[in-house]
Amino acid sequence: MKKIILFTLLIFTFFSCSKDLSIKELENKKSKLEKQLNDIEKSIEVLQTGSLVKQDFFIKTKKLSEFGGEYEIKKNGKINSTQNIVLSSNSAGRINQVLVREGTNVKAGQLLASLEDNIGNYGINLSRAQNSLERARINYSSSELNLDKAVSDAELNLKRLKDNLVSLKLDKEEALKQVAIQLEDSDYETSNSKSSLELQKLNNAIEKLELDYSTKGISDKETIIGFRESLKKDYNSLLLTINDVIEFSDNILGITKENKDKNDKFEDFLGAKDEKQRKLSENNLRDLINYKNKDFIIDLESDSEEVFLNNIDIIESGYEKTRELLNNLEKTLNNSVESFGTLGASEISSFISSINMFQSTLQGNYSGFVIFSNNSKSFIRTYLLTQDSLLKQIELLKKDKDILLKSLSSGNLSAEISYQKTLINYNDKITTLESQIEMAQRTLENAKKTKSITLRSLNNVINEAQIGLRSAQKEYSKLSILSPISGVVGEVLVDVGEEVGVGRQLFSVLNNNIPEVKVSFDKEELKNLSLGDKAYANIDGKSLTGTLVSLSSIADKNLKYIGIVTFDTESDLIGDVIELTFKLETDKVLLPLNIVSIGNNSSKGKLKRYNFAKKIDDFDVSLGKVFGEKIEVVDLIYDNSGSLVEDFDIILNDVSEFNNEKFKLIID
Known part of the structure; x- marks a missing residue:
């Protein structure tokens, strides 16, 4: 009844106010009244039931x-008109071909000239980066096969042991039934009697276990010898890498007496942006040299298991110290001040490429070493337990033999004694087998963990190799001089065979009054920019699309890198300030x-x-x-x-x- 009265009042109010209102205003009024009615109904329900009705809360x-790696950066710039675009070299080298002359009509993207790869070794670095990526992928596939086999073998071994346990428990039940029957023939000196056959069987079992123990000892010794040989190979491989890294790093940092003068030309520019970082790299190098000359001199011929495990830890430390030196040396190079002729961008890029190669090789070797380390440590810590288990079984069988001889000689072999002997024997076997199952379960879990960690590490190596390849491709593209726009070649400022440096002006191209905007970028933004990238703007509802046709590789006094964006249509907006949007992409999750x-x-x-x-x-x-x-x-x-x-x-x-x-x- 209350709802009807309220609704009637609302309708009356609605029509009484509608005389002088338009249709649209009436509809808005109606919507508000319906909402008020809905709120009133909810209030009535709360009063009647005493409970609060929850409202909808919408989420997206x-x-x-x-989420991917797409992002935008916005830059402001003033629209200018120019009739001449000057193209400069982004790399140092010798001009090996000039394909145009003054007055030649060219299209955007057309090759104008190219440089020989005689300084930066961009082609070699590109091939190395491609090979590094291929090796990383092959190493991943090969390791995955080996790791899958290790997991599969561990699973099969665990299943076999569990099946053996089920079978052993069934054997135990049957054996306990049989030994409950008293022996019919207790004369063990008579040939082919049950007693003599049982005694012979026990002797055979002892001999078999003793043979198994001897064979196991020989096999374990051969396995340990194999581990030591593998350790020697890993040691020698790491020693070669450490020597190469020390020689390479010392040529840059000049720490030792032999190489202290090699970096005199660029010592003041090396790591100049962060002196503390450079000192850290020098300390890392000294630490690695001391480590190699002292701690890394180990006894590889020792038969001691403790020495063997300690050697593994020493080699592990060697990988860590080498990796730390390479990482900090790369940071030092990135913190260097570029100086043409002494420590230019190409020299820094070449050094960093060499560091990346060392890092890739080191990571690949380390992945194999981790697998070897886990397998050898697991074996060393468990093989003695297996041998002790065999000795215990031999000892138990010999005790059983003594018990049997005493029982048979007395002629009073009772069913209870036989029952207890069999029960103890099978319980020992079951306990041993259960221990082996527990050990096999741990082996399987370790194999799965090793697989997960190793493949994740190898996948990181592939990602690093892909980054190195993209960097090498970008550097290699600097050898080709392309026209950023369609137009006419105004000047050719270089000849075939001429040596040019970074920033050297090579050509001018007339572009028929095409609008352009100069924008500045910082070093971090520069990493994801490339010539040909599009820039978008909107002025007074009009959409404009421009192309990044020029990008400086040398920072100005404000540490900014200047880029030029041109538009493919003439514009009457010369002099206006516009906001440009660059749509970029990184391999990160943003x-x-x-x-x-x-x-x-x-x-x-x-x-x-x-x-x-x-x-x-x-x-x-x-x-x-x-x-x-x-x-x-x-x-x-x-x-x-x-x-x-x-x-x-x-x-x-x-x-x-x-x-x-x-x-x-x-x-x-």
Whole structure:
């Protein structure tokens, strides 16, 4: 009755106010009245039932795996008109061909000239990067096959032992039934009697176990010899790598007396942006040299298992010290100040390429060493237990033989004694087999963990090799001088055979008054930019698309790199300031900044997650660099197929006002 009265009043109010209103205003009024009616009905329901009806709270979600590496950077610039674009060299080298002359009509992207690869060795570095990637992939496939076989063998061994345990328990039941019957013939001195046959069988079992023990000892010794030979190979391989790394690093840092003068030309520029980082690299080199001359001199011929395990740890330390030196030396080179003729971009790039090759080789060798280390340590720690188990079984059988002889000689072999003897014997066997099953289970778990860790490490090697290949391809492209626009060659400023440096002007191209905008980039933004990238703008509702035709490889006094964007149509907006948007992509996972809560520690953040219980909770993530209006998420874990191990729904809208007692969640 209350609902009817309220509805009547609302209708009356609606029509009484509608005389002087338009149709659109009447519809808006109607919508507001219907909402008021709905609120009143809910209030009535609360008053009648005493319970609060939850309102809908809409959320928008997106899977973490659906976020990619796309991002935008925005730059402001003034539209200018130019009739001449000057093309400069991005690399040092000798001109080996000039394909145009003054007055030649050219198209955008047309090859104008090329440089010989006689300084930067870009072609060699590209081939090395391709080979490194191929080796990394082959190493991954080969290791995966070996690791799969190790897991399969461990699974088969575990199944065999479990089947043996089931069979042994059945044998135990049958044996206990048989020994419950008293022996009919206790004369063990009579040939072919049951007693003599039983005694002979026991002697055969003892002999067999003794033979098994002897064979096991020989086999284990051969295995240990094999491990020591493998350790020698790993040691010698690492020693060669350490010698190469020390020689390479010393040529750059000039630490030893023999090489202290080799870096005099570029010593002041090396690591000049971070002197502390350079000192760290020098200390790493001294540490590695001392380590090689002292700690790395180990006894590879010792038969001691403790020495063998200690040698593995020493080699492990060698990998770590070498890896630390290479990582810090790369940072030192990246912190160097470029100086043409002494420590230019090409020299720094060549040094870093060599470091990346060392890192790739070191990581590949280390992956194999980790497998060897796990296998050898596991064997060393367990083979004595297996030998002790065989000795224990021999001892038990000899005790059984003594018991049998005493029993048979007395002629009073009772069923109870036989029963207890058989029970003890089988219980010992079952206990031994259960221990072997437990050991096999641990072996299987270790094999699976080793596979997971190794393949993840090898996958990281592949990713690093792919990054190295992209870097080498980018460097190699600097050898080709392309026209960024369609137009006419104005000047040819270089001849075939001429040596040019970075920034040397080579050609000028007339572009018929095409509008252009100069923009500046920092060093981090430069990494994901390439000539030919598109730039987008919108002025007074008009969309413009431009092309990045020039990009400086040398920073100006403000440490900025100047790029030029041209547009393919004439414009009447000369002199206007516009905002350009560059749509770029990185191989990182990027999230919008507005959905990440960042605390005092800028490397840590929280996301709002819609969990499996259909509730909202916080999820902690590790953060990396900022790309435009997005931020990088690091330390994500992927499986062998490249899928995220932990994927979930991220909430995209603001949920700060959500109250579980007042609202119910609805996915929009």
